[in-house]
Amino acid sequence: MRTPRWFRLPFWLTFAFLYVPIVVVVIMSFNASSSLFVWRGFSLEWYVEVFRDGALMEGLGNTLVVASGSTALATVLGTLLAVGISRYTRSGLIRAFAIAPALLPDLLLAIGLLSLFGLVQMTLGLHSVLIAHAVFSMAFVTAIVLARLSHVDPSLEEASRDLGAGPVRTLLRVTIPQLAPGIIAGALLAFTLSLDEFVIAFFTAAPNTPTLPMVIYSMVRFGVTPEVNALATMLLGVSLLAIIATQRLTRITESL
Amino acid sequence: MSAVATRSTRGGASERSSRRWAAAAFLGPGALYLSIFFVLPLGLIVSYAFLTRGRFGGVVPEVTLENFARLFEPVYLQVIGTSIGTAAITTTLALLLGFPTAYVISRLPRRWRVTALILVLLPFWTNFLIRTYAWIILLNDAGWINGALQGLGIVDDPIRMLYTQPAVITGLLYIYLPLMILPLYSAIERIDPALEEAATNLGASRWRVFRTITIPLALPGMLIGSVFVFVPSMANFVIPELIGGGKSLLLGNLIRDQFLKARDWPFGAALALVLTAILVILLVLQARAAARAEGGGARAHS
Amino acid sequence: MRIRRSAQAVLALATVGVLTACASGTANDPIDTDADITQQSLTVSIWADYYPDDLAERFEAATGVPVTIVNHTTNEDVMAKLTTGADSGIDVAFVSGQYAQALAEQGLLAELEKSLIPNEANLFPEASELAYDPGNAYSLPYAWGTTGLCYRSDLMDFEPTSWGDLLNPVAELSGRTTMLATERWMTLPAQKYLGFSINTTDPDELGEIRAQLEATKPTLLAFDDITFYEKLVSGEATLVQAWDGWCNYAIAEDPNVSFVVPSEGSDLWVDTMTVLASSQNKEAAMAFLDFILEPEIHGWVAENILYKVPNAPAMEALDPSIIEAFPNMGITPEELLEQEVAIDLGEFSVEYSRLVTEIQAG
Numbered sequence: 023m024r025t026p027r028w029f030r031l032p033f034w035l036t037f038a039f040l041y042v043p044i045v046v047v048v049i050m051s052f053n054a055s056s057s058l059f060v061w062r063g064f065s066l067e068w069y070v071e072v073f074r075d076g077a078l079m080e081g082l083g084n085t086l087v088v089a090s091g092s093t094a095l096a097t098v099l100g101t102l103l104a105v106g107i108s109r110y111t112r113s114g115l116i117r118a119f120a121i122a123p124a125l126l127p128d129l130l131l132a133i134g135l136l137s138l139f140g141l142v143q144m145t146l147g148l149h150s151v152l153i154a155h156a157v158f159s160m161a162f163v164t165a166i167v168l169a170r171l172s173h174v175d176p177s178l179e180e181a182s183r184d185l186g187a188g189p190v191r192t193l194l195r196v197t198i199p200q201l202a203p204g205i206i207a208g209a210l211l212a213f214t215l216s217l218d219e220f221v222i223a224f225f226t227a228a229p230n231t232p233t234l235p236m237v238i239y240s241m242v243r244f245g246v247t248p249e250v251n252a253l254a255t256m257l258l259g260v261s262l263l264a265i266i267a268t269q270r271l272t273r274i275t276e277s278l
Numbered sequence: 279m280s281a282v283a284t285r286s287t288r289g290g291a292s293e294r295s296s297r298r299w300a301a302a303a304f305l306g307p308g309a310l311y312l313s314i315f316f317v318l319p320l321g322l323i324v325s326y327a328f329l330t331r332g333r334f335g336g337v338v339p340e341v342t343l344e345n346f347a348r349l350f351e352p353v354y355l356q357v358i359g360t361s362i363g364t365a366a367i368t369t370t371l372a373l374l375l376g377f378p379t380a381y382v383i384s385r386l387p388r389r390w391r392v393t394a395l396i397l398v399l400l401p402f403w404t405n406f407l408i409r410t411y412a413w414i415i416l417l418n419d420a421g422w423i424n425g426a427l428q429g430l431g432i433v434d435d436p437i438r439m440l441y442t443q444p445a446v447i448t449g450l451l452y453i454y455l456p457l458m459i460l461p462l463y464s465a466i467e468r469i470d471p472a473l474e475e476a477a478t479n480l481g482a483s484r485w486r487v488f489r490t491i492t493i494p495l496a497l498p499g500m501l502i503g504s505v506f507v508f509v510p511s512m513a514n515f516v517i518p519e520l521i522g523g524g525k526s527l528l529l530g531n532l533i534r535d536q537f538l539k540a541r542d543w544p545f546g547a548a549l550a551l552v553l554t555a556i557l558v559i560l561l562v563l564q565a566r567a568a569a570r571a572e573g574g575g576a577r578a579h580s
Numbered sequence: 581m582r583i584r585r586s587a588q589a590v591l592a593l594a595t596v597g598v599l600t601a602c603a604s605g606t607a608n609d610p611i612d613t614d615a616d617i618t619q620q621s622l623t624v625s626i627w628a629d630y631y632p633d634d635l636a637e638r639f640e641a642a643t644g645v646p647v648t649i650v651n652h653t654t655n656e657d658v659m660a661k662l663t664t665g666a667d668s669g670i671d672v673a674f675v676s677g678q679y680a681q682a683l684a685e686q687g688l689l690a691e692l693e694k695s696l697i698p699n700e701a702n703l704f705p706e707a708s709e710l711a712y713d714p715g716n717a718y719s720l721p722y723a724w725g726t727t728g729l730c731y732r733s734d735l736m737d738f739e740p741t742s743w744g745d746l747l748n749p750v751a752e753l754s755g756r757t758t759m760l761a762t763e764r765w766m767t768l769p770a771q772k773y774l775g776f777s778i779n780t781t782d783p784d785e786l787g788e789i790r791a792q793l794e795a796t797k798p799t800l801l802a803f804d805d806i807t808f809y810e811k812l813v814s815g816e817a818t819l820v821q822a823w824d825g826w827c828n829y830a831i832a833e834d835p836n837v838s839f840v841v842p843s844e845g846s847d848l849w850v851d852t853m854t855v856l857a858s859s860q861n862k863e864a865a866m867a868f869l870d871f872i873l874e875p876e877i878h879g880w881v882a883e884n885i886l887y888k889v890p891n892a893p894a895m896e897a898l899d900p901s902i903i904e905a906f907p908n909m910g911i912t913p914e915e916l917l918e919q920e921v922a923i924d925l926g927e928f929s930v931e932y933s934r935l936v937t938e939i940q941a942g
Contacts, residue, residue: 026484029378036379036459039452040401043412046422047404050415057833058411059810099308106304110297114565118558120308123316124506125557127513129534130550133543133664134319140666141322157315160308165506169499169568170464189300204464207395211460214399218406225661229623229650229669238405240628240651242806245829246407254404261400265393333926334685336663353938360941414807420815438755441802523802524761527941538656539763540933541663541682 044258051251058246068252075249081237082253087148088223088233089216092155097209099156100163105197107164108171117168124161131157132225139226146228154226155219159212166211170204320554327547335541345548354532358552361529364443365511368450372458372507373500375451380462380499381492385471395463398456410449410520417445417521441523449517457506465499466492498568505560513553529553611693611862618644620861622868625650625658626674627851630723632880639871645864655679662688662856671859672868677712677850678764678924680719685924689718690855696866699873706913707890710850711921719852720869723825723887726846726911726919727760727768730827731819732812734836743773743842746821747796754799756818758811761803763936764922765847767793769821772844778920781928786935793939803940812837823849824908828886831906839908841919848919850890882909888916 051069055062072078103120111117123131135154139146178200182192198205220235227233232240238250330340348354383394401409416422417440424436439445469492477487493500515530529549536546628651632638636647652658655676661668662683675683683689694700700720707721708714729740736753740746746769749757760766764778770792771778776785801817809830811817822830827839853872855865872878879894881887886906889895890913903910925932 026378026381026488029382032375032378033382036375036455037397039375040398040455043409043416043452044401044404046412046415047408050412055833057810057813058408059415059807059814060833099311102304103308106301106308110301110305112569114562114569117565117568118561120312121502121505121561122554122557123312125509125513125561126316126320127530127533127550127553129537130323130554131316131319133537133660134323135315136661136664136666137322138315138319140664143667146666146669153315157312160311164308165502166461166464169461169502170468203391203467206392207460207464210395210399211456214402214456217403220406224653224657225664229625230648232650235405235407237651238407239653242407242653244629245810246411250405250408254408257403258400261396261403265396269389269393331927331930332686334682334924335659336686351934353934353941357937357941411807418814418816519761519803520806523758523800524804524940525797525800525802527937531940532937535933535937538654538660540929541659542930542933545930 047251048255048258051248051255053248053251056245056247058248058251068247068249069256071247071249072253072256077232077237078234078249078253081232081234084148084227084231085217085234088151088155089213091152092159092216093209093213095152095156096159096163096212097205100160100208100212101167101198101201101205103160104164104167104171105193105201108168121161121165121168123157124165126158128158128219128221132222135222136225146226146231148227148231150226150228151223151231151233154222155216158222159216162211162215163205163208166208167201167204170201175200323547323550325547326543327551329544331542331544335543337543342544345545348545349548349552354549357527357532358529360526361512362556364447364450364528365508368447368454368511369458369504369508371447371451372455373504376455376458376462376503377496377500380459380466383459384463384467384469391463391467395460398459402453402456406453406516409452410516413445413449413452413521414440440521441525443522443526446518446522446526449521450511450514453514453517454507454510457510458503461503461506462496462499465496469495501564501567505557505564508560509553509557512556609860609862611690611696611866613693613695613863615863617861617864617867620645620864622647622671622861622864623650623669624648624672624674624868625652625668625670627652630674630851630881630885632877632884635877638877639868642871643864643867645861645867647868659683667858668856670856671861671865673854673856674722674851675854677710677719677721677852678922680852680854681712682924683854684713684718688857690857690859690862690865691717692720692855692869693862693866696863697870697873699870702873702875702878702891702893704890704892704895704913706917709917710848712850712923713852719854720873721850721890722853722872723881723885723889724848724850724916725824725888725908726841726848726916727765727821727823728827728839728841728846728908729819730809730812730822730830730837730839732815732834732836733838735815735818739838740819740840741843743769743844745842746819747773747792749799749819753819755801756816757800758802758804758808758817758820759796759800760805760808760821761940762805763932765805765821766803766936766939767932768847769842770796772842772846775844778847779923779925781925781931783931786931790935790938793935794942797939797942809833809837824911825885825887827908828906832886841908841911846919848916848921850921851887 050058052064053061054065107117107120139150144150179192179196182196187195218235220239223233224236227236238246326337327345328341330338330342332338383391386394419436419438427433428436474487474491477491478484512528513530514528515534518526518528518531533546533549536542536549622645624647626649636649639645639647658673658675659679662673663686708716713719729746731740746757767789768778770789771780774788774792808820808822809826812820812830813833824839830837853869855862859865873891875891875893875897878889878891879897882889882894882898883902886909888909888911
């Protein structure tokens with residue numbers, strides 16, 4: 023069946039909705055004033071300022087470490103868990119349990135984890151933020167992979183085993199490729215959520231390892247300046263370039 | 279190697295044992311991780327709900343059910359009701375926008391699909407606070423939208439958009455829409471277009487195909503996406519504050535205020551348990567429905 | 581209320597866990613006035629941009645103690661972090677007065693060793709009679725000020741003088757005012773307007789305050805304690821309840837903005853410096869507090885942050901042009917002390933939380 027024509031409208035509406043505020047963020051990054059709210063003329067000063075701001079750069083570095091680490095951990099654990107749940111359990115409660123961390127309010131997870139870390143006298147640092155982010159990220163991966171697993175055809179795996187492939191090989195060669203779109207969607211979501219997470223990071227980070235959102239929130243009292251917009255605009259630019267490059271590459275490989 | 283051999287030679291008992299080993303290998307690591315870093319912290323929070331607030335904050339070990347009794351005060355019931363209503367509207371809107379979007383993405387040429395997903399998520403790589411400020415710039419009385427409307431002579435006086443309930447719903451929809459699109463994509467992408475096509479060729483109307491094939495197969499994604507939007511919408515506290523002007527509260531504000539502002543952890547924990555209960559009920563319902571749909575889905579395949 | 585025995589046992593166990601965590605957090609390291617502080621290092625938690633940029637370097641140059649400065653967003657955030665029982669790794673925390681009181685009451689603060697803080701003598705005498713910590717046993721004031729009305733004089737045809745101008749606004753101002761959202765400050769205008777103490781624990785008075793705020797809510801643009809001065813500058817709001825220092829940011833952006841302390845009176849808030857009981861570097865921490873109280877450092881705060889500091893020589897040395905541009909910088913300690921100091925109300929805080937929830941949710 024071809025995509026119903028009227029689906030196109032909500033599709034474009036969604037993208038317009040998602041990007042309108044981003045356009046505002048980009049425009050305000052060129053604001054000559056230090057205000058995020060009042061336009062006072064064009065300037066590039068904030069793009070210079072970003073690189074001078076050591077705290078912001080340090081925060082960005084910490085955030086990238088946490089986001090990639092927690093995504094990797096969450097994707098592996100979450101995928102295994104999803105496969106395990108769909109194969110070996112029938113209980114709705116176990117599913118609910120595996121997905122619940124995605125939905126628990128961040129503040130509860132934050133305070134609960136900090137209490138736990140306190141109880142076992144664990145030293146805080148980037149690793150504790152990474153562990154904490156993996157908790158909710160993993161649940162998102164599990165949920166999304168599970169949504170896909172419900173349609174995976176078990177006969178393919180049986181066929182693979184009957185043809186003599188071991189369980190590990192069947193997993194890598196048959197199961198995972200079938201699940202790939204779900205795994206990719208889950209990993210992307212996990213990375214995105216970790217990148218901009220504030221509450222849990224604030225509670226579980228050591229004082230000297232602030233993540234980017236922590237640095238930005240600490241600016242609230244004296245007014246967040248457009249340098250944050252400038253940073254966001256550059257990240258956006260780099261991401262878009264990377265996407266275009268990947269598109270080109272896939273087109274080349276496909277044409278080979 | 280052995281899997282086939284074992285099965286054919288010794289059968290029964292050893293197959294069950296290898297199945298148990300496989301189950302442990304898949305479920306073990308995740309279950310262990312969640313037990314330590316989710317169940318234990320949650321257990322600590324739950325225990326606070328049965329204890330007493332210290333005079334100056336903190337928790338005193340006097341066991342009480344007082345915190346649960348307080349939940350039934352009208353003001354808290356009212357907030358819980360408002361939160362459920364707000365979350366329900368947000369979820370419905372997210373489904374209406376998210377389903378077609380996920381559908382279109384899943385029918386794009388293969389190499390565009392991941393790109394489209396990344397484009398859905400890219401706005402969220404921008405800091406939450408400045409994205410929210412952007413909405414304020416757009417929606418306020420002296421903001422860009424009102425400016426444009428007045429400039430074009432469509433309205434004389436600015437329309438009050440910010441600090442209203444619809445603004446709160448817009449803000450929530452904005453941040454949680456991807457949580458609807460991604461699970462939907464994951465489920466829809468799997469539906470074989472040939473299946474839908476075959477049904478159409480057999481003379482089924484497009485609507486009938488959609489209703490009897492597409493929706494049932496997409497159901498697990500729709501359900502989990504809805505839970506993903508519904509629960510966080512109740513638990514958000516920044517949107518009501520910045521976009522709603524603090525003039526209405528969601529359950530998330532109550533929980534945050536008890537933990538941070540009032541330093542009343544026991545009552546905050548009791549409120550959190552309400553949210554957790556709603557969350558568990560929804561998840562179990564979702565899992566049941568998904569399991570049923572799976573049965574239906576399997577039939578549709580065969 | 582009664583709970584079954586087995587449940588009680590489980591809870592008791594959980595509680596023991598929680599309390600062990602709390603107790604280990606306060607394992608006290610006694611102060612040794614002869615300790616070699618160069619062997620120590622410090623972690624200081626303070627609001628961002630609330631201190632000289634090179635504070636860490638200057639302190640290390642003066643004392644040989646390396647300092648890591650970390651930022652918190654609000655009192656509430658840092659309080660939660662300090663009270664969970666986990667080792668926060670923080671030696672010195674900057675929090676507002678009533679929060680310092682609550683921390684001290686929970687045994688989380690170290691008593692200050694005044695022999696290591698000779699610069700305390702620079703403080704105005706008024707700065708040692710503050711209700712949340714009389715005699716500054718656990719905290720030293722860092723900055724202080726009051727709460728008032730911050731407004732756009734060019735958009736108003738009269739000068740506000742009373743909390744009533746905010747609480748019962750004239751028709752033109754309806755929908756163009758904001759009030760602070762933090763509980764004790766949200767109730768302040770009504771308390772002063774009705775002639776009550778800001779620390780009142782009288783249920784009848786609380787009822788009257790509720791009635792006033794319920795009447796005020798429909799006239800408000802928003803409850804806001806983050807972006808209210810930006811709302812003033814952008815013209816979204818005309819009259820807002822504001823802390824004096826924050827109003828100065830709006831004045832710096834737009835000279836049409838003015839500040840007034842309403843005639844009914846207001847509060848005296850204090851941001852303080854405290855040393856945590858869990859700190860292993862208390863002597864260095866005391867030296868840090870002492871360093872801040874040097875007139876030169878403390879004066880920097882006043883001139884750059886536009887907050888008043890309770891340091892006599894620092895305020896005497898203040899550039900007169902600053903007071904000219906930001907008149908509330910000229911409020912004297914005597915005038916400030918006429919205002920009321922908020923204290924933590926213990927169990928009664930719960931009533932304030934409920935009141936504020938009722939207003940916001942209603």
